[in-house]
Amino acid sequence: MRRSRRDIxxxxxxxxxxxxxxxxxxxxxxxxxAYGAFxxxxxxxxxxxxxxFGNFQSVFSNPQVRQSLENTGLYVVFGVLLSVGxxxxxALLLQRRFRGRGIILALMVLPWALPGVVEGVIWSWIxxxxxxxxxxxxxxxxxxxxxxxxxxTHQIESIFFISLVQVWQITPLAAILVLASMQAIPGELYExxxxxxxxxxxxxxxxxxxxxxxxxxxxxxxxxxMSLNIFDQVYVLNAGATNASSLMTETYxxxxxxxxFGQGYALSLLATVTTIVLSLLAVRFIYRKVEF
Amino acid sequence: xxxxxxxxxxxVGIVVLLLWSLFPVYWALNTSLMTNAEAQSSxxxxxxxxxxxxxxxxxxxxxxxxxxxxxGIGRAVVNSxxxxxxxxxxxxxxxxxxxxxxxxxxxxxxxxxxYVVLATLTLPVYATLIPIYEILxxxxxxxxxxxxxxxxxxxxxxxxxxxxxxxxxxxxxSIEEAATIDGASTLQxxxxxxxxxxxxxxxxxxxxxxxxxxxxxxxxxxxxxxxxxxxLTVALSALAGRHVVPYTMINAAAIVAIAIxxxxxxxxxxxIVDGIVxxxxx
Numbered sequence: 001m002r003r004s005r006r007d008i009x010x011x012x013x014x015x016x017x018x019x020x021x022x023x024x025x026x027x028x029x030x031x032x033x034a035y036g037a038f039x040x041x042x043x044x045x046x047x048x049x050x051x052x053f054g055n056f057q058s059v060f061s062n063p064q065v066r067q068s069l070e071n072t073g074l075y076v077v078f079g080v081l082l083s084v085g086x087x088x089x090x091a092l093l094l095q096r097r098f099r100g101r102g103i104i105l106a107l108m109v110l111p112w113a114l115p116g117v118v119e120g121v122i123w124s125w126i127x128x129x130x131x132x133x134x135x136x137x138x139x140x141x142x143x144x145x146x147x148x149x150x151x152x153t154h155q156i157e158s159i160f161f162i163s164l165v166q167v168w169q170i171t172p173l174a175a176i177l178v179l180a181s182m183q184a185i186p187g188e189l190y191e192x193x194x195x196x197x198x199x200x201x202x203x204x205x206x207x208x209x210x211x212x213x214x215x216x217x218x219x220x221x222x223x224x225x226m227s228l229n230i231f232d233q234v235y236v237l238n239a240g241a242t243n244a245s246s247l248m249t250e251t252y253x254x255x256x257x258x259x260x261f262g263q264g265y266a267l268s269l270l271a272t273v274t275t276i277v278l279s280l281l282a283v284r285f286i287y288r289k290v291e292f
Numbered sequence: 293x294x295x296x297x298x299x300x301x302x303x304v305g306i307v308v309l310l311l312w313s314l315f316p317v318y319w320a321l322n323t324s325l326m327t328n329a330e331a332q333s334s335x336x337x338x339x340x341x342x343x344x345x346x347x348x349x350x351x352x353x354x355x356x357x358x359x360x361x362x363x364g365i366g367r368a369v370v371n372s373x374x375x376x377x378x379x380x381x382x383x384x385x386x387x388x389x390x391x392x393x394x395x396x397x398x399x400x401x402x403x404x405x406x407y408v409v410l411a412t413l414t415l416p417v418y419a420t421l422i423p424i425y426e427i428l429x430x431x432x433x434x435x436x437x438x439x440x441x442x443x444x445x446x447x448x449x450x451x452x453x454x455x456x457x458x459x460x461x462x463x464x465x466s467i468e469e470a471a472t473i474d475g476a477s478t479l480q481x482x483x484x485x486x487x488x489x490x491x492x493x494x495x496x497x498x499x500x501x502x503x504x505x506x507x508x509x510x511x512x513x514x515x516x517x518x519x520x521x522x523x524l525t526v527a528l529s530a531l532a533g534r535h536v537v538p539y540t541m542i543n544a545a546a547i548v549a550i551a552i553x554x555x556x557x558x559x560x561x562x563x564i565v566d567g568i569v570x571x572x573x574x
Contacts, residue, residue: 007477007478008399010393010397010478010479011393011397011398011399011402012399014389014390014392014393014397015389015390015393015394015405017386017389017390018386018387018389018390018409018449018453019390019405019408019409021386021442021445021446021449022408022409022412022446022449022450024427024446025420025424025427025442025443025445025446025447026412026415026419026420026446026447026450027408027412028423028427029419029420029423029424029427030415030419030420030423032422032423032426033418033419033420033422033423036422036423086312089305090309093302093305093306093309102561104306104309104310105561105565106557106558106561107310107313107314108309108313109557109561109564109565110313110314110317110553110554110557111313111316111317113503113553113554113556113557113564114317114507114549114550114553114554115506115507115508115509115524115525115549115553116507116509116525117507117509117525117526117528117529117549118507118525118528118546118549118550119316120529121528121529121532121542121543121546122316122317122319122320122543122546123316124532125319125320125323125539125542125543126316126319128539130332131331131332131539133319133336136334136335136336137336140335140336168312168316172313173568176565176568176569177568177569177572180565180569218572222572225414225416228416229416229417229418231417231509231510232509232510232525235509235529236529236532248417248418248510251418251421252510252514255421255422256425256514261422261426264422265422267418268418268419268421268422269418271416271418272415272416272418272419275414275416275418276414276415279414
C-alpha cells in the first residue's frame with residue numbers, strides 16, 4: 001500500500017513539540033553549560049574570555065567548594081543507605097495482603113508528594129534548638145540531658161539531620177519500587193522454599209532480596225541522583241551556615257549570589273558528569289536481570 | 293496464609309512506618325492551630341488546647357494579626373496553581389502525542405530520537421539551571437508565568453513521555469490493527485481507540501507532573517525576582533527565613549502547601565503508584 005505524504009509526515013509532526021522543548025530547554029542549555037565551564041564569566045570582572053581550565057582551578061582552590069564536595073559525599077552515603085534500607089523494610093512490611101494495607105500504602109506515599117522546601121520548614125521546627133519537639137521529647141524521656149542544636153554546630157551531625165529530611169521524602173519511592181518487584185515474585189517460589197524449611201529472615205535474605213535486585217538498583221540510582229542534587233532541604237535548614245552546604249547550594253551561591261557564572265558552570269558540569277557516571281556505574285554493578 | 297510468629301513484629305513495624313510518615317505533618321498541623329505561647333511551652337503539647345485559626349487568618353491577610361510579617365500566601369497559592377496546572381496540561385498533551393508516535397509509528401530516526409529524549413531523563417538540575425536563566429532573561433520571560441511553565445514542561449516531559457510510552461507498550465497491538473483494517477486512519481485510531489484506553493495512564497502522568505510542579509523550588513527561586521510569579525515554595529522559604537515570623541504562622545503556611553498534595557495522595561493514590569512503577573521499568 002502506498003503511503004500518502006500526510007502519513008509520512010504525521011509521526012514527525014507528533015514528536016516535533018517534544019523535540020523542540022527538549023532541544024531548546026534541555027539539550028541546548030546542557031551544551032551551554034559544557035561550553036560555559038571553560039569561559040571566564042564574572043559579572044564583577046568583565047569581559048568574558050576563554051580560560052581553559054581556569055574556572056576549575058578556581059573552584060577547586062576554594063575551601064568552601066571543597067567543603068561542599070565532601071558534604072555532598074556524606075549526603076549521598078546517608079541518602080542512599082537510609083532511603084533504600086528503610087524503603088526495603090517498608091516494602092517487606094507491606095508485602096503480604098492484609099486488611100488496611102491500601103490505606104497504609106497511601107499514607108506512606110504522602111512525604112514523597114510534598115515539596116522539599118515544605119519538608120525542610122516543618123522539620124526545622126521539629127529540630128528547633130529551643131522549642132523543638134525532638135529536644136523536648138528526648139529530654140523528657142531522659143535520652144539527652146540538655147537541648148541540642150541538631151543542625152548547625154557539628155558538620156556530620158548537621159548533614160545527617162538534613163539528609164534525614166530528604167530520606168523522609170524519597171523513602172516512599174524506594175518502597176514502592178521494591179514492593180512492586182516483590183509482588184511480581186511467583187507465590188510457588190515461597191511455597192517451595194517453605195517446604196524446604198526456610199523461614200523468616202532466611203527467606204527474605206535468600207529468596208526475596210536477590211529477586212528484587214533490579215528494583216533495588218533503581219532505588220539506589222534514584223537515591224543517588226536525589227542526594228547528589230540535594231538543595232531545597234539544605235537551603236531551608238542550613239540557611240546562612242556553610243558547614244552543611246551541598247554542591248548544589250554552593251553552585252547556587254557562586255552563580256546567583258557571587259554572580260560568577262563561569263565558576264558556576266564549571267561546578268555544574270562537574271556535577272552533571274558525576275551524576276551520569278555514578279548512575280551508570282550503579283546500574284552496571286547492581287542491576288542484573290532476574291529470571292523466574 | 294498461615295499466621296507466622298512474626299505477626300506482632302510486623303505490627304510494630306507498621307506503627308513505626310505510620311509514625312515516621314505522618315508525625316512531621318501532624319506536628320505542623322498541631323502547631324498551626326496553637327497560640328504562640330503554647331507552641332513554645334517546655335513540655336510538648338501533642339494536641340492544641342485552644343483550637344484556633346488565627347495563624348491561617350494572619351497568613352492570608354485576614355483579621356487583626358495580619359501585619360506585614362506574613363501575608364502574600366494567597367497570591368502564592370494562585371501562582372503555584374497556575375504554574376503547576378499550566379505545566380501539567382502542556383506536558384501531558386505533548387508527551388502523550390509524542391509517546392504514541394515513538395511507541396507505535398514507524399519513521400526514520402525513530403530510534404536515535406527516542407534515545408535522545410530518554411537520555412535527558414538523566415540530566416540533573418545543574419546541567420540546565422544557569423543557561424535557562426540566561427535564555428529566559430534574553431527572551432524577557434523572567435518573572436512571567438509563561439517562562440516558568442515552559443521551563444517546568446521541558447523538565448517534566450522526558451519522564452511523562454517515558455511513563456506514557458510504557459503505557460502504550462502495554463496495550464495489545466491487535467486492537468489498533470483491527471481499526472486500521474476497518475479503514476480508520478492513524479489519527480482516527482489514535483484519537484478514538486487508543487486514547488480512551490490509556491486514560492488511567494494519562495491520569496497518572498498528570499498527577500505526578502502536577503505534584504512535581506507544586507514542589508518546584510530552585511527554578512522559580514532563580515527565575516522570579518518579584519512576588520508576582522512567586523510560587524508557594526519560594527514564598528514559604530522567604531517567610532521562614534524572616535526570623536520575626538512566629539513558627540505557628542510558618543507552620544500554617546506549610547500546611548496550606550501540604551493540603552493539596554495530601555488530598556491528591558489520599559484520593560488518587562492508586563494512579564500515583566501505577567505511574568511511579570510505569571516510570572521506572574527496565
